[in-house]
Every structure is written in structure tokens, then in C-alpha cells.
Amino acid sequence: MAPYTLRWGIISTGWICTQFTQDLLVDPKSRSVSDVSHKVAAVGSRSVESAQIFINKLKSAKDDDGWSWGVNNGLLDDTKPLGTYDEVYNDSDVDAIYVGTPNTMHHQCAKAALLAGKHVLCEKPFCLNSAELEELISIARSKNLFLMEVVWVRFHPIAYALEEVLRAGQLGKPQRFFGDLSFDNKMDTQDPSSRLLNPSLGGGSLLDLGPYPALWAMLLLHRHPLNQDKNPKLLFSHQTVYERTGVDLNTRWCLEWKGLCQGLLSTDLASFGLKTGSIVLQCEHGDLLIDYPPYRAESFEIHPKPDLASDKEGVQKASRHHHPIAPGNYGMSYEADEVARCIRDGRQQSDRMPWEESLLVQGWFDQIIRDGNTKLKDLRGTEGQ
Ligand SMILES: NC(=O)c1ccc[n+]([C@@H]2O[C@H](COP(=O)([O-])OP(=O)(O)OC[C@H]3O[C@@H](n4cnc5c(N)ncnc54)[C@H](OP(=O)(O)O)[C@@H]3O)[C@@H](O)[C@H]2O)c1
Known part of the structure; x- marks a missing residue:
């Protein structure tokens, strides 16, 4: 059976987004995964130039970089560079959003993504306080969307x-x-x-x-x-x-x-x-x-x-x-696989990283x-x- 492919929108172009996106481009077989795969549908930045630079840098992978597999297999060919985060939330080619902005922006980015009907994986610390987190959970629950904090180690x-x-x-x-x-x-x-x-x-x-x-x-x-x-x-x-x-x-x-x-x-x-x-x-x-x-x-x-x-x-x-951690993977691919499986199976949260534990x-x-x-x-x- 063909793997379920999750189409990601990446929010921002800093250090952690680079690590995460590189891992999406590593061959899932390198970590013995065949049931799910990933595609980078769009990258959003505060400037379209920065989004394009981010994509170009990934495309210039050397042969021994783990993510060169994805580049060589066309996983970045249709990736859209977008000059606002909102365009990514509203892009119909995107299923799930990865939020990699500074801590104070996690809540507003994740909330906007959920309200636009997207599933969300949000960097740690999830939010600035419990009130922000409770609001995100309540939106995810009411809109039947997946939501998880990046706690990648749980999947290592x-x-x-x-x-x-x-x-x-x-x-x-x-x-x-x-x-x-x-x-x-x-x-x-x-x-x-x-x-x-x-x-x-x-x-x-x-x-x-x-x-x-x-x-x-x-x-x-x-x-x-x-x-x-x-x-x-x-x-x-x-x-x-x-x-x-x-x-x-x-x-x-x-x-x-x-x-x-x-x-x-x-x-x-x-x-x-x-x-x-x-x-x-x-x-x-x-x-x-x-x-x-x-x-x-x-x-x-x-x-x-x-x-x-x-x-x-x-x-x-x-x-x-x-x-x-499997060669060529920084280590964030394992949690991306979990997100893909949960979304494929219609789950709103992961049993390995449930909302209750983030709260x-x-x-x-x-x-x-x-x-x-x-x-x-x-x-x-x-x-x-
Ligand atoms: N899981 C982990 O182990 C791990 C490791 C490192 C960091 N993190 C988390 O990831 C998040 C980002 O960390 P990072 O090290 O990737 O930071 P970074 O390199 O500074 O990147 C943050 C990005 O956020 C965007 N941004 C939007 N508004 C901004 C503002 N006012 N000031 C600065 N940047 C702004 C920028 O992208 P655009 O210009 O493209 O909009 C920037 O490149 C943090 O929440 C951090 O806790 C997690």
C-alpha cells in the first residue's frame, strides 16, 4: 500500500525550522518507516525572499546530507515560498503546520493555523501560559484537528x-x-x-x-x-x-x-x-x-x-x-511520522504526547x-x- 503523505507548511525560516524541514526530506526507509511520508508544501516567512532563500539552501544539499534524498526525489520541486504566515495557513495544499517562531508567537501562530482548519505541531515551550494552551486545545477539540507540542525525544x-x-x-x-x-x-x-x-x-x-x-x-x-x-x-x-x-x-x-x-x-x-x-x-x-x-x-x-x-x-x-537515531536524521523525523499517523487515523492527539501532559x-x-x-x-x- 502507498504510504500516507502529509503535506507540511513550515512557519518561519530560523534554525529549528531548518532542522525540522531537513528531516522531512530524509528517506523514511532510513528509519524503517514505510507507512507514512512527508512533503514540504509551503514555507512561510515575514518576507518572501527569506522563504525562497530557505528553500534554495535546502536544495543545495550535498550528496552526503541526509535530506539530499528528498531534494533528489522532487520533494521540494513544488514547495511554495510565501511572504506571510497567513498565506500558509490558508493554502489548500497544506494539511499540517509546523510552528517554529519565537516562544511568544507560538500561541498566535498555532491559533491562526487551527482557525484556518490546519493541524498543528508547535515548538516547545508550547505556550507562554496555561490559558494560551487551554485555548488552543479547545479550538483543536471543537474543530476536530490534531495538535501537539514538539517533544521529539519521546519518539526517539x-x-x-x-x-x-x-x-x-x-x-x-x-x-x-x-x-x-x-x-x-x-x-x-x-x-x-x-x-x-x-x-x-x-x-x-x-x-x-x-x-x-x-x-x-x-x-x-x-x-x-x-x-x-x-x-x-x-x-x-x-x-x-x-x-x-x-x-x-x-x-x-x-x-x-x-x-x-x-x-x-x-x-x-x-x-x-x-x-x-x-x-x-x-x-x-x-x-x-x-x-x-x-x-x-x-x-x-x-x-x-x-x-x-x-x-x-x-x-x-x-x-x-x-x-x-537513524543515520542522516537529526531526530525530528520520528515525531513527524507520529503526526502523520495520527492525522491519517483521524486522531486529535498523540497517546505518547497527550494534551494533558503538556498542560x-x-x-x-x-x-x-x-x-x-x-x-x-x-x-x-x-x-x-
Ligand atoms: N525542539 C528543540 O530542541 C528546539 C531547539 C531550538 C529552538 N527551539 C524552539 O524553536 C523556536 C525558534 O527557535 P530558533 O532557534 O529556530 O530561532 P530563530 O533561529 O531565531 O528563528 C526564529 C524565526 O522566527 C521568525 N520570527 C518571527 N517574528 C520574529 C521576531 N520578532 N524575532 C525573531 N524572529 C522572528 C523568523 O523567521 P522569518 O523571518 O522567516 O519570519 C526567525 O527566523 C523557539 O520557540 C525555540 O524554543 C526548539
Whole structure:
């Protein structure tokens, strides 16, 4: 049977849109997929020239670039460069919109796309606050459209492998979780108007990096077979203000899944995370350590407890496990496949990344910002507009 082909409209032409679009052009067979495929129907930018440059750059792929397959197979031949985002939302050749604009624009772009009858995959952080997200969900629900936040890691080979480890039960009950995503971003050398530093673009470590420790906490704790707490609580949080622009330089927060365990999460724009163990789940019978970077991890280790624990039932020997992203794929192709399958099957949300879980994470971010002292406290959402 011919694969179901999803026709994408790409909103904006920055870094992440480039990665995502390149992945749409990689041969699905490279990741053993034959039931769905992708086409780039239109690219929207604030200027038509920039949209055309974006397409031209993709077309100039070298032979060893993973996406050269799509270029050589004509997947960009009919791609329309459009000089406004609205033209993409209203294009009848487009089925689904990928939103890759700065954080403060996610809600308005996704809302406009949904109102024009398009399915939406929206970059993280999904929205600026829960009110914006609730509005998007309500529109998607009423118009029977698919809507999902980009949480690409949930669809990576390592995520399925780790679920299997937890399901097998060898590690026992979780006792502690630590999750971190940090970069030494040399903040003092950066342009204060840039996306990361600018509070009016939703900058700072929490909104930029926070979705990653959060997604691992959701995967390893919230979706743990022993978890019964559907409403984990934020126990406390701290944000360090970067005085030059008023965004958060770092954020630390603690969550509790009642009856399971607590998790300590952190993000930092002034230090790199650990090479092995940026994400750690300590369990009764052994510990799980996931490699850096948490947004594209391909390996994890399982370690026995320290000798002092003398746990006869527990993990006795350390082991290392490798679950690579398929060659030529940056890693965003897996979630694009999920979107295509959901839309093909008439589903509004993905079971692996449901609305309820995005709402939970968005709720923590609301509370952390409310309790902190950054300029993001003054940022208003665009819900209702
Ligand atoms: N999933 C991930 O791992 C990941 C990684 C990086 C970034 N992201 C997310 O992706 C989004 C974009 O990040 P990026 O690094 O791709 O940013 P970027 O390179 O700056 O691109 C953003 C694009 O948004 C458009 N835009 C519209 N209004 C803008 C404005 N006022 N200021 C700046 N740009 C504006 C521009 O495209 P046009 O000129 O074509 O309109 C610009 O190229 C953010 O929400 C970020 O959190 C996700």
C-alpha cells in the first residue's frame, strides 16, 4: 500500500525550522518507516525572499546530507515560498503546520493555523501560559484537528528502550530523579535582543531548556508503570535573575509524584550539564543514567547500587546501552511520522504526547514564573486575541 503523505507548511525560516524541514526530506526507509511520508508544501516567512532563500539552501544539499534524498526525489520541486504566515495557513495544499517562531508567537501562530482548519505541531515551550494552551486545545477539540507540542525525544529509539527497561521492573521502585539541561551560553557576550536573552521574546533558561528535564521527568516518573499520581505537585522553585535583561539565568524546581518519588529539575545558561548523567533515575535496585544532551540522547547506563547497599536482588553489573537515531536524521523525523499517523487515523492527539501532559508541564512553568522575580512575570499571553 502507498504510504500516507502529509503535506507540511513550515512557519518561519530560523534554525529549528531548518532542522525540522531537513528531516522531512530524509528517506523514511532510513528509519524503517514505510507507512507514512512527508512533503514540504509551503514555507512561510515575514518576507518572501527569506522563504525562497530557505528553500534554495535546502536544495543545495550535498550528496552526503541526509535530506539530499528528498531534494533528489522532487520533494521540494513544488514547495511554495510565501511572504506571510497567513498565506500558509490558508493554502489548500497544506494539511499540517509546523510552528517554529519565537516562544511568544507560538500561541498566535498555532491559533491562526487551527482557525484556518490546519493541524498543528508547535515548538516547545508550547505556550507562554496555561490559558494560551487551554485555548488552543479547545479550538483543536471543537474543530476536530490534531495538535501537539514538539517533544521529539519521546519518539526517539532511546525513549522506547527506556520504557521497556522500566516495564521489565529490574530497577524496582524509583527513589529519586535528577534532570538537567544546561549550556554555557556566554551570556555576557550575547546580543541582549536575542531570543534567549530577551524577556519580551520569552527568553531565559526555563522556557528555553526547561521542557527537556520536564520531558524526562514525565517519561521516567509520570509514565512509570508504578505511578498512580496523575497530578504531581511543584514543591518549590528558585530562579536566578540575569540582571542585564531580567530573564532567568538558571531555574531549579522540585516536583513530587505522591507515593512514587520526588524529582529535582534544573536548567542553566551559564554552565554545561554532565556528559553522562544529566538525567538520572535512582531506583531501589539500580540507577539509570542518561547521556548528554538530553534533547538528543542516544545512550544510557544502568549501574548497581553502591557496595554498601549489598542488594542481592538488584543490578549486579554496570551496563551501557546504545539506541542511536537513524543515520542522516537529526531526530525530528520520528515525531513527524507520529503526526502523520495520527492525522491519517483521524486522531486529535498523540497517546505518547497527550494534551494533558503538556498542560501539566505548562502549569509548572506558570507557577515557577509567578513565584520568581524575572521580567517574564510581566509578559502577557495572547489568549482571547
Ligand atoms: N525542539 C528543540 O530542541 C528546539 C531547539 C531550538 C529552538 N527551539 C524552539 O524553536 C523556536 C525558534 O527557535 P530558533 O532557534 O529556530 O530561532 P530563530 O533561529 O531565531 O528563528 C526564529 C524565526 O522566527 C521568525 N520570527 C518571527 N517574528 C520574529 C521576531 N520578532 N524575532 C525573531 N524572529 C522572528 C523568523 O523567521 P522569518 O523571518 O522567516 O519570519 C526567525 O527566523 C523557539 O520557540 C525555540 O524554543 C526548539
